[in-house]
Every structure is written in structure tokens, then in C-alpha cells.
Amino acid sequence: MQDLSSLPIKGINDPWKTGIKNGWDVIDGRTVSADRTLEADVVIIGTGAGGGVSAEILTQRGLKVILIEAGKLMSSDDFTLNEGQAYRDLYQEGAMRATKDAGITILQGRTVGGTTVVNWTSSFRTPSETLQYWQDTFGVENLLRQDLDPWFQKMEERLKISQWIMPPNANNDVLKKGCEALGWEWAVIPRNVEGCWNIGYCGMGCPTNAKQSMLVTTLPMAMNNGATLIHSAQAHRLLIDGDTVTGVEVRPLNNDKVPTGATVTVKAKTVIASGGGIQTPALLMRSEAPDPQSRVGKRTFLHPTTFTFGIYDKEVAPYYGAPQSLYSDEFVFKHGVDGPAGYKLEMMPMHPGLTGALMGGYGGDARNEIERLPNLASSIALLRDGFHADNPGGSVELRDNGEPVIDYPVDDYLLEGAKRTHLTMAEMHFAAGAKEIRPSHSHAGYYKSWKAAKDAINNFAYDPVITGLGSAHVMGGCAMGQDESQCVVNSDGSYKYLNGLYIIDGSVFPTSLGVNPQLTIYGMSARNATALADKLKA
Numbered sequence: 162m163q164d165l166s167s168l169p170i171k172g173i174n175d176p177w178k179t180g181i182k183n184g185w186d187v188i189d190g191r192t193v194s195a196d197r198t199l200e201a202d203v204v205i206i207g208t209g210a211g212g213g214v215s216a217e218i219l220t221q222r223g224l225k226v227i228l229i230e231a232g233k234l235m236s237s238d239d240f241t242l243n244e245g246q247a248y249r250d251l252y253q254e255g256a257m258r259a260t261k262d263a264g265i266t267i268l269q270g271r272t273v274g275g276t277t278v279v280n281w282t283s284s285f286r287t288p289s290e291t292l293q294y295w296q297d298t299f300g301v302e303n304l305l306r307q308d309l310d311p312w313f314q315k316m317e318e319r320l321k322i323s324q325w326i327m328p329p330n331a332n333n334d335v336l337k338k339g340c341e342a343l344g345w346e347w348a349v350i351p352r353n354v355e356g357c358w359n360i361g362y363c364g365m366g367c368p369t370n371a372k373q374s375m376l377v378t379t380l381p382m383a384m385n386n387g388a389t390l391i392h393s394a395q396a397h398r399l400l401i402d403g404d405t406v407t408g409v410e411v412r413p414l415n416n417d418k419v420p421t422g423a424t425v426t427v428k429a430k431t432v433i434a435s436g437g438g439i440q441t442p443a444l445l446m447r448s449e450a451p452d453p454q455s456r457v458g459k460r461t462f463l464h465p466t467t468f469t470f471g472i473y474d475k476e477v478a479p480y481y482g483a484p485q486s487l488y489s490d491e492f493v494f495k496h497g498v499d500g501p502a503g504y505k506l507e508m509m510p511m512h513p514g515l516t517g518a519l520m521g522g523y524g525g526d527a528r529n530e531i532e533r534l535p536n537l538a539s540s541i542a543l544l545r546d547g548f549h550a551d552n553p554g555g556s557v558e559l560r561d562n563g564e565p566v567i568d569y570p571v572d573d574y575l576l577e578g579a580k581r582t583h584l585t586m587a588e589m590h591f592a593a594g595a596k597e598i599r600p601s602h603s604h605a606g607y608y609k610s611w612k613a614a615k616d617a618i619n620n621f622a623y624d625p626v627i628t629g630l631g632s633a634h635v636m637g638g639c640a641m642g643q644d645e646s647q648c649v650v651n652s653d654g655s656y657k658y659l660n661g662l663y664i665i666d667g668s669v670f671p672t673s674l675g676v677n678p679q680l681t682i683y684g685m686s687a688r689n690a691t692a693l694a695d696k697l698k699a
């Protein structure tokens with residue numbers, strides 16, 4: 162592997178260093194040791210996709226916004242492309258988050274800019290089938306594709322989203338070769354980048370500021386417009402007076418993510434929860450927010466994702482180049498919207514740490530696996546969860562210390578889908594010229610032909626935990642819709658049972674999407690934050 166520290170990355174303008182020098186109001190929670198009280202028109206909890214978009218729109222309208230972020234402020238000068246450092250500093254639970262029974266590992270961001278700082282830049286509009294299902298099943302209002310398309314267009318322009326014009330890296334080329342050989346559809350992924358260096362380390366924070374994450378787009382604009390950011394500070398609970406929210410109690414955190422002991426009280430008539438799936442429901446639960454049907458935290462979805470590794474004669478170098486540039490929707494809605502589980506096919510970048518974790522093995526075996534990394538291609542299949550009565554998703558619970566954990570039973574519906582994904586991906590790798598493949602199943606070895614792989618997959622027991630599943634897409638937990646037996650948020654983002662509380666992030670989805678979530682969150686957040694600004698300015 163090339164020594165990336167030799168790349169001339171230094172010397173790029175770090176917008177946060179410049180902004181702070183020019184007077185941006187940034188409070189580092191690690192330095193807060195005495196109680197204090199602040200006031201704003203709107204307080205936004207979380208600075209990811211939903212929080213960033215909302216902050217820009219509300220400050221553009223002259224509203225005073227305070228942003229609260231549990232993670233640290235890290236920016237381009239801090240992004241060293243070092244996996245260990247990135248997982249520790251930029252991810253929830255140091256990238257060790259998993260469901261309660263450890264059946265699904267979960268990658269999710271925790272830093273200023275949220276998960277948009279570490280994501281892989283794939284940007285898709287929500288499928289119309291999904292939005293129609295939300296309207297028909299949950300009573301979501303005015304959110305069909307014709308309603309959202311103008312908002313998608315606005316955010317595509319804002320975040321420089323366009324189809325990736327560089328040739329795919331060898332990892333993504335496998336998808337193209339396999340799909341073409343088998344007659345399956347494939348297409349180029351639109352990405353939110355400007356002047357991308359094609360380095361391939363998006364998951365560790367973009368050192369060149371090419372990725373148009375919230376860190377370099379909406380948040381700097383909000384700061385220029387007079388927002389205050391308190392980072393390294395967790396919103397512990399909402400302040401509630403009767404049926405109205407009045408602010409937030411915030412706990413500054415030290416470098417070890419432990420409360421410093423001080424309390425920051427932020428008073429505001431409007432509170433936006435943008436902590437993302439798992440965290441936003443947890444905040445509501447810690448706050449004992451009214452929830453008459455006990456629906457907060459329920460219907461949390463993950464796009465449970467299977468992997469299949471292929472070994473190729475030629476070097477693949479799955480750690481270099483745009484992580485995801487091609488996809489196939491051949492199987493997403495093949496059996497209808499609410500039939501057997503559909504899945505989107507993509508490739509995933511593989512760096513040594515992640516590879517070690519996913520490949521497993523001990524001693525010499527682990528070493529042999531990692532030595533083959535340069536020749537490895539890794540396909541993934543994202544299962545659409547939440548579209549069938551047998552697949553209600555997971556529930557967020559609070560641990561004794563108030564931190565969340567998600568109980569997500571891997572049910573038979575998903576396991577049946579997982580088996581089909583392994584068959585599909587094994588066939589695709591061999592059609593692309595793989596010499597051996599290995600599916601993400603504890604009982605799997607390497608198979609040297611499509612027939613051997615098919616026989617093995619057809620004979621595995623598909624059970625939880627031994628079926629290897631991961632997720633980088635946490636959605637739901639505060640479902641949106643008119644159906645009060647399932648949903649707690651109205652289609653404009655307002656919480657049904659508290660005045661002044663809005664939920665603007667991926668937690669409002671009543672199912673998963675069938676596409677990577679960021680553009681759906683950007684578009685819906687822009688729509689709902691604009692309507693909220695209109696209301697507050699009226």
C-alpha cells in the first residue's frame with residue numbers, strides 16, 4: 162500500500178480554524194466546568210444531516226440558533242486517514258456499536274457534522290415506491306416524489322451532487338463486470354463531492370474538504386450567520402413544562418466522553434431533535450416525553466447488510482478510489498414493495514482495520530486473510546427492512562447509565578433475504594472473474610466455483626449471529642405519519658405530544674428506504690426546516 166502520509170494534503174484551508182479565528186461562537190464542552198444558561202430562538206440537538214440543514218435554513222432567516230453536539234469538533238487538519246483514530250474520535254461507541262444480541266454491527270457518526278463526516282458520499286433520491294408505501298400504510302402526508310423532488314434538487318445543488326465521472330476503482334468495477342455478464346441493471350452513483358482527489362478514505366473524514374458534508378457546507382454557513390455551537394456536550398434531557406418544551410439540559414463532556422459535572426441550560430421556545438436514529442429516541446426516553454402509545458424507539462431500521470468477498474488474480478486495492486461509484490437496483494423491488502425482502506447491491510471500501518474485523522480468524526489464519534486484502538473485492542447487499550408485518554425492526558432501550566442500546570431481532574424474513582443476497586453476490590463475483598468467494602456467514606469458507614458456492618449457501622443454517630450482518634444506516638425510531646398507533650411525528654416534523662418540539666433527522670422514517678439515506682434526510686429536512694422558519698417568522 163502507498164504511504165498516504167506522503168500525499169501533499171497539508172496546506173488546505175481548514176474552514177473551522179479560519180472561522181474560529183474570525184469570531185465564530187464555538188464553545189468546547191471539555192472546557193466548561195461551571196454551570197451556565199444560554200438562550201436562543203431555536204436549539205438544535207445534533208449537527209448531522211438533519212441538524213446541519215436545519216441550522217443553515219433557520220439562521221438564514223435571522224433566527225438565533227444554538228447547536229449542541231455530543232461529538233468533538235474535528236476538521237480537515239485533524240483527519241489523518243488513520244482508521245484507529247477515526248473510529249475512536251468520529252464514530253458512536255468507537256465504531257464498536259452493535260445490536261443487543263450482537264447480531265448486527267452498526268457504524269454511525271458522532272462528531273460535528275454527524276455521520277455525514279464519515280459517510281461514503283452516495284446520494285440517491287428516495288424511491289417513489291417507498292414514499293407511496295409511507296402514505297398508504299402510515300398516513301404520511303404530502304411527501305410523495307412530486308412533493309420532494311424540488312427539495313432534492315435544491316439540496317443536490319447545495320451539496321454539489323452529481324454522477325461520479327471518474328472511472329470506477331477496481332472494487333466497483335467488479336459490480337459492473339458481474340452485472341453486465343449476467344444481464345442485471347447497474348448505474349453510476351451520484352456523489353456529494355467537489356474537487357474530489359479520489360483518495361478513498363471518506364470513512365475517516367475528508368482531509369481535502371472535497372466531501373460536501375455538513376462540516377464544510379451548512380454548518381459553516383450557519384456559523385457565519387451567527388449560530389453558536391457547543392460541541393463535546395450531550396443534550397441529556399428536554400426541559401418540559403406541561404405540554405410544551407422550553408429548552409434542553411446539556412452535559413458538557415471531557416475528552417473521555419464523561420460529563421465534566423457542569424450543566425448548561427439552553428432555553429428556547431423551539432427545540433429540534435436531530436440526533437439521528439437511536440439517539441433521538443433515547444433523548445425522548447430520557448426526558449420522559451409524553452408517548453401515549455409507547456411508540457418512541459420502536460420501528461428502528463438498519464438496512465441489515467450482508468457481505469460477500471471475492472478474491473481476484475489482479476490487484477483490486479479496495480482501499481483506494483471513490484468508495485462507492487456503481488450500484489445495482491436489480492433486486493430492490495423485484496418481489497414488489499411488501500413481498501420477500503428486496504436489496505440494493507453496492508461495493509464497500511475495505512481498509513485493514515475494517516477487513517480484520519469483518520474477516521475474523523486468529524493468528525496465522527487472520528494474517529493469511531489480511532495478506533490477500535490487495536486482491537479482495539467486497540460487495541454488499543442492503544436489505545430493505547420494515548415493509549412487511551413480519552419485519553417490524555428494532556426497539557431502542559436505555560441502559561442504566563441512560564445510553565441507548567437497540568434490540569433488533571434478526572427475524573426469519575431477513576434471514577431468508579440474507580440467503581438470497583449471498584447467492585446473488587456469489588454469482589456476481591464469479592461472473593466478474595473472481596477466483597474464490599466467501600459469503601458473510603460464520604460457517605462459510607472460500608469457494609472456488611459458482612456451483613460449490615451455491616451448494617454451500619443452500620446448505621447453511623441461516624440463523625441470527627452466525628449470519629454476518631452490519632449496518633451503516635440507522636433510521637426510524639420516531640416514525641412519521643398520521644397513524645397514531647404507529648407514529649409519533651407529524652409530516653411537518655412536529656412531535657405529536659409536545660408543543661415546540663420538532664424532529665428533523667433520519668429517525669422519522671417509518672420504514673427503511675431501499676437507498677442510502679443521506680439525500681432523503683437532506684431533502685425532507687430542508688422542506689420541514691423551511692416550513693418551520695416560515696412559521697416562526699410569521
Ligand SMILES: Cc1cc2nc3c(=O)[nH]c(=O)nc-3n(C[C@H](O)[C@H](O)[C@H](O)COP(=O)(O)OP(=O)(O)OC[C@H]3O[C@@H](n4cnc5c(N)ncnc54)[C@H](O)[C@@H]3O)c2cc1C
Pocket residue numbers: 206207208209210211212229230231232268269270271272273274275276277279280281282283284285364394395396397435436437438440441444485633634635665666667668676677678679680682
Ligand atoms: C461508514 C458510513 C458510510 C455511509 N455512507 C453513506 C452514503 O454513502 N450515502 C448515504 O446516503 N448515507 C451514508 N451513510 C449514512 C448517512 O450518513 C446517515 O444516514 C445520515 O448522516 C444520518 O443523518 P441524521 O441527521 O439522521 O444523523 P447523523 O448524521 O448521524 O447526526 C446525528 C448527530 O447528532 C449527535 N447527537 C446525537 N444525540 C445527541 C445528543 N443527545 N446531544 C448532542 N448531540 C447528539 C451525534 O453525535 C451525531 O453527530 C453512511 C454511514 C456510515 C456510518
